[in-house]
Amino acid sequence: MSDTPQILSVDDSAIIRRIVKNTADLLGFGLLEAGNGQEALDVLKANTGNVNLILLDWNMPVMDGPTTLKNLKESADTANIPVMMLTTEGAKSNIIEAIRGGAKQYLTKPFTPEDLSTRILQCVEMDDF
Amino acid sequence: MTVAINTNEFSELRDFLETQCGIALDESKTYLVESRLTQLLLELGYATFSELNVQLRQARHGGNKALVDQIVDAMTTNETYWFRDGAPYDTLMETILPEFEQQLASGQKKKIRIWSSACSTGQEPYSIAILIHELARKGKGRRLLENVEILATDISRQALMLAKSGRYNRISMARGIEDEFKQRYFENTDTISTLKPDIKNMVTLKQFNLQDPFTTWGNFDLILMRNVAIYFSRDFKKSLYTKVAQTLNPGGYFMLGSSEFLMDCQELYERQTAGRCSYYRVKK
Amino acid sequence: MTATQAQALDAKMVNAISSSVMEVLSSMANTNVTLKSVNARTDYTPIGDISAIIGIMGESGEGMVGLCFNSPLAKMMVARLLGIEPADLSDDDCCDGIGELVNMISGRSKTALSENTGQPFRMSLPTIIKGKGHEIASRPKNTPYLLMFFDAEGQEFVLQVSFKFSN
Numbered sequence: 001m002s003d004t005p006q007i008l009s010v011d012d013s014a015i016i017r018r019i020v021k022n023t024a025d026l027l028g029f030g031l032l033e034a035g036n037g038q039e040a041l042d043v044l045k046a047n048t049g050n051v052n053l054i055l056l057d058w059n060m061p062v063m064d065g066p067t068t069l070k071n072l073k074e075s076a077d078t079a080n081i082p083v084m085m086l087t088t089e090g091a092k093s094n095i096i097e098a099i100r101g102g103a104k105q106y107l108t109k110p111f112t113p114e115d116l117s118t119r120i121l122q123c124v125e126m127d128d129f
Numbered sequence: 130m131t132v133a134i135n136t137n138e139f140s141e142l143r144d145f146l147e148t149q150c151g152i153a154l155d156e157s158k159t160y161l162v163e164s165r166l167t168q169l170l171l172e173l174g175y176a177t178f179s180e181l182n183v184q185l186r187q188a189r190h191g192g193n194k195a196l197v198d199q200i201v202d203a204m205t206t207n208e209t210y211w212f213r214d215g216a217p218y219d220t221l222m223e224t225i226l227p228e229f230e231q232q233l234a235s236g237q238k239k240k241i242r243i244w245s246s247a248c249s250t251g252q253e254p255y256s257i258a259i260l261i262h263e264l265a266r267k268g269k270g271r272r273l274l275e276n277v278e279i280l281a282t283d284i285s286r287q288a289l290m291l292a293k294s295g296r297y298n299r300i301s302m303a304r305g306i307e308d309e310f311k312q313r314y315f316e317n318t319d320t321i322s323t324l325k326p327d328i329k330n331m332v333t334l335k336q337f338n339l340q341d342p343f344t345t346w347g348n349f350d351l352i353l354m355r356n357v358a359i360y361f362s363r364d365f366k367k368s369l370y371t372k373v374a375q376t377l378n379p380g381g382y383f384m385l386g387s388s389e390f391l392m393d394c395q396e397l398y399e400r401q402t403a404g405r406c407s408y409y410r411v412k413k
Numbered sequence: 414m415t416a417t418q419a420q421a422l423d424a425k426m427v428n429a430i431s432s433s434v435m436e437v438l439s440s441m442a443n444t445n446v447t448l449k450s451v452n453a454r455t456d457y458t459p460i461g462d463i464s465a466i467i468g469i470m471g472e473s474g475e476g477m478v479g480l481c482f483n484s485p486l487a488k489m490m491v492a493r494l495l496g497i498e499p500a501d502l503s504d505d506d507c508c509d510g511i512g513e514l515v516n517m518i519s520g521r522s523k524t525a526l527s528e529n530t531g532q533p534f535r536m537s538l539p540t541i542i543k544g545k546g547h548e549i550a551s552r553p554k555n556t557p558y559l560l561m562f563f564d565a566e567g568q569e570f571v572l573q574v575s576f577k578f579s580n
């Protein structure tokens with residue numbers, strides 16, 4: 001178990017996870033990775049209490065973002081971890097579905113490095129890093 | 130359950146954004162605007178647009194500044210680059226900063242004050258600080274280095290936190306900074322580059338909404354307001370550019386983003402061009 | 414669908430796709446892109462070293478979008494996306510990076526198209542083809558298509574859209 005706060009990046013694209021890693025480095029977070037929702041749930045189980053933020057893609061194989069979100073919010077262990085959607089899906093209906101489902105932030109791809117880091121800071125409500 | 134945005138509610142919101150936040154919604158990108166607004170609505174914890182509008186109506190009278198700031202922050206991006214667009218920084222290096230040095234040398238001025246008025250995560254003010262160091266290194270800016278004040282402000286608290294840290298990751302460092310400067314002015318690890326204190330300490334960072342009066346900041350010799358007025362309504366821009374003219378010292382310079390130009394207020398400024406860069410000089 | 418309606422959809426499609434291309438490449442890959450020309454030349458086949466094909470499905474018909482990059486441009490963009498030197502980029506990462514950029518272009522175009530036309534559209538996952546100097550050959554028969562020529566900081570790339578109306 002580590003003391004550094006952790007971000008879990010859930011995305012089937014390794015490229016996106018690498019980009020998120022750059023931002024995690026900047027903010028002093030560790031990075032955990034999962035290629036789909038099922039993997040994310042497994043990673044969370046192995047790191048109970050150690051994940052401070054989940055970045056969640058929408059379209060993924062095995063278990064997609066909305067299903068993962070539902071699972072996260074239904075389990076007492078994970079319900080309070082802030083979730084930020086990071087996805088190309090940008091229609092109003094998607095945003096509404098995700099935020100009603102408990103996501104705290106919604107950032108659409110493409111994004112700039114500055115927007116990713118400011119949104120993460122907002123999401124984890126940090127005042128300093 | 131969906132958030133129905135009926136036309137009346139939407140136009141009420143639009144009106145609020147325009148009159149209270151100075152933000153004009155871009156008609157050509159309705160889908161982006163609507164999704165930002167929807168996101169904002171839900172993030173603020175409202176279930177429908179009419180609920181938000183009730184809050185906004187109260188804000189309009191009581192002046193809920195925090196809500197206005199939050200909305201402006203959510204509707205704008207923090208995208209920025211080192212030495213953005215190149216040409217303006219060439220003009221600074223070749224014309225404007227040497228002139229400041231000259232004014233200090235001749236005793237015409239005791240201090241030079243520069244304001245980066247929408248600085249986001251700091252690349253803009255720090256790029257200028259780097260240029261001033263470069264001039265001093267070449268023996269053409271020693272006085273300027275000792276007698277310059279750089280104020281950098283933004284509405285976004287998170288962007289300012291990042292600017293204050295002076296830390297940038299590899300992706301940000303791949304956006305516009307030359308390797309030579311990266312080696313000279315940063316401490317570099319594999320993943321993070323941290324600005325050296327000489328550069329960092331030249332810049333004072335403060336949170337500020339451009340809608341508020343400028344009176345607290347004093348006068349400036351150069352004001353940058355780059356890539357921020359793109360979101361603003363014509364009326365707000367007009368009042369902003371008027372305030373800028375009043376805040377500039379006689380002959381002071383004003384720089385906008387490369388795709389921006391002064392529509393109104395032309396009588397207050399004289400337009401100058403150098404290569405691909407246009408900038409303005411206040412007439413007084 | 415009448416000829417004018419088809420033309421209007423074409424215009425919306427060109428608009429949605431080109432603005433998505435510019436937005437994605439600028440914000441993610443820090444690459445300045447401009448649309449130079451749009452035409453329907455039949456004597457031109459896009460050639461590239463890395464290309465991507467995406468299917469578009471909508472109520473009014475279906476089609477495909479092909480994007481074709483030369484290798485130096487692809488490397489430059491993906492290196493900027495990841496914040497590394499082009500020389501340090503492996504071929505696999507370059508392909509993955511292009512795949513992700515195209516994925517974002519496709520996602521953004523889908524949202525823009527659906528919201529601008531009021532009809533839902535779907536996009537397939539991009540298929541990436543690599544190989545020095547290959548042609549985008551799979552141009553559907555009897556289907557009108559448009560070529561969009563872009564300039565990316567002095568290098569050219571081509572996007573081809575074809576769309577067949579179902580009625």
Ligand SMILES: C[S@@+](CC[C@H](N)C(=O)[O-])C[C@H]1O[C@@H](n2cnc3c(N)ncnc32)[C@H](O)[C@@H]1O
Pocket residue numbers: 201202205206207208209210213246247248249250253282283284285288337338339340354355356357386
């Ligand atoms: C696109 S960035 C531009 C940054 C930098 N000037 C440049 O050109 O690279 C726009 C910045 O303006 C800030 N901003 C937007 N509205 C503002 C307002 N009313 N007052 C102060 N800052 C504002 C945003 O928070 C954002 O950081």
